[in-house]
Amino acid sequence: MRLANKIALVTGGAQGLGFAIAKTFAEHGAKVVITDLQVELGDAAAATINQQFNDRCRFIQQDVTNEERWQQVVEETLGSFGKLDILVNNAGIALTASIEDETLEGWRTTQAVNLDAVFMGTQMAVRAMKKNGGSIINISSIEGMVGDPKIPAYNASKGGIRLLTKSAALYCAQEGYAVRVNSVHPGFIRTEMVEKGLDSVGPEAWDMVQQAIPAGKLGIPEDVAYGALYLASDESTYVNGSELVIDGGFLAR
Numbered sequence: 583m584r585l586a587n588k589i590a591l592v593t594g595g596a597q598g599l600g601f602a603i604a605k606t607f608a609e610h611g612a613k614v615v616i617t618d619l620q621v622e623l624g625d626a627a628a629a630t631i632n633q634q635f636n637d638r639c640r641f642i643q644q645d646v647t648n649e650e651r652w653q654q655v656v657e658e659t660l661g662s663f664g665k666l667d668i669l670v671n672n673a674g675i676a677l678t679a680s681i682e683d684e685t686l687e688g689w690r691t692t693q694a695v696n697l698d699a700v701f702m703g704t705q706m707a708v709r710a711m712k713k714n715g716g717s718i719i720n721i722s723s724i725e726g727m728v729g730d731p732k733i734p735a736y737n738a739s740k741g742g743i744r745l746l747t748k749s750a751a752l753y754c755a756q757e758g759y760a761v762r763v764n765s766v767h768p769g770f771i772r773t774e775m776v777e778k779g780l781d782s783v784g785p786e787a788w789d790m791v792q793q794a795i796p797a798g799k800l801g802i803p804e805d806v807a808y809g810a811l812y813l814a815s816d817e818s819t820y821v822n823g824s825e826l827v828i829d830g831g832f833l834a835r
């Protein structure tokens with residue numbers, strides 16, 4: 583019960599990493615609000631968590647690109663549970679197009695979901711947490727640290743999260759808020775986002791990725807969830823503005 587009495591909000595929690603993070607938080611005693619664009623999947627995700635962990639989860643539909651909705655979601659969470667201790671900015675998209683092929687629309691959509699939303703969530707969470715403290719966890723990527731020729735918009739958005747996180751962390755420290763802001767940088771983890779991307783290229787893409795990972799295999803969502811659990815818990819009280827890479831050794835080469 584590493585998160586007993588904590589209230590958490592996890593965006594993009596209907597599936598993939600967000601779902602694994604929400605489930606792990608509930609397993610450790612937190613009450614968790616998950617939000618997502620996908621209503622059916624979100625309801626099902628909350629029901630699955632509630633079956634296992636005694637009514638600790640609630641789903642709220644949210645488009646993270648909408649500022650007004652962000653306000654409502656934070657207010658609803660505070661209204662239902664009285665406080666917010668943990669925010670995981672996890673919702674994200676990955677569109678593939680090289681710098682020559684990417685459109686301005688694709689670029690802007692990517693920044694809206696992956697970066698603007700993390701800005702809005704971080705800002706609102708800092709305001710909600712500054713009295714009593716809290717932990718904000720921004721899901722970036724290894725692609726926020728190294729370049730990839732096929733995803734310039736994703737690279738830029740995830741690199742942006744990395745430094746937005748540090749700026750917010752420094753601001754909170756400067757103001758004397760007990761609010762910590764850290765980023766998580768997953769490598770290749772088996773979720774719909776990665777599986778669809780690799781499938782669209784073919785079996786050679788799977789072989790290539792597996793060979794490139796020192797661990798010899800892709801990660802699973804729980805690998806990332808346990809990292810988020812540490813950052814969410816009071817065990818990481820002295821960890822602020824840091825980057826947690828969870829990638830099977832990919833960036834160590």
Ligand SMILES: NC(=O)c1ccc[n+]([C@@H]2O[C@H](COP(=O)([O-])OP(=O)(O)OC[C@H]3O[C@@H](n4cnc5c(N)ncnc54)[C@H](O)[C@@H]3O)[C@@H](O)[C@H]2O)c1
Nearest residue numbers: 594598599618619645646672673674723768770771773775
């Ligand atoms: N899977 C990986 O290997 C990997 C690696 C590095 C980083 N990441 C990051 O982790 C996060 C989760 O990725 P995933 O692999 O679980 O992806 P996923 O596609 O399985 O899940 C993403 C979730 O975000 C939701 N979402 C998308 N746009 C939204 C919006 N506008 N508002 C609200 N919800 C929205 C989707 O409905 C979906 O449920 C993303 O930010 C992704 O960039 C994933």
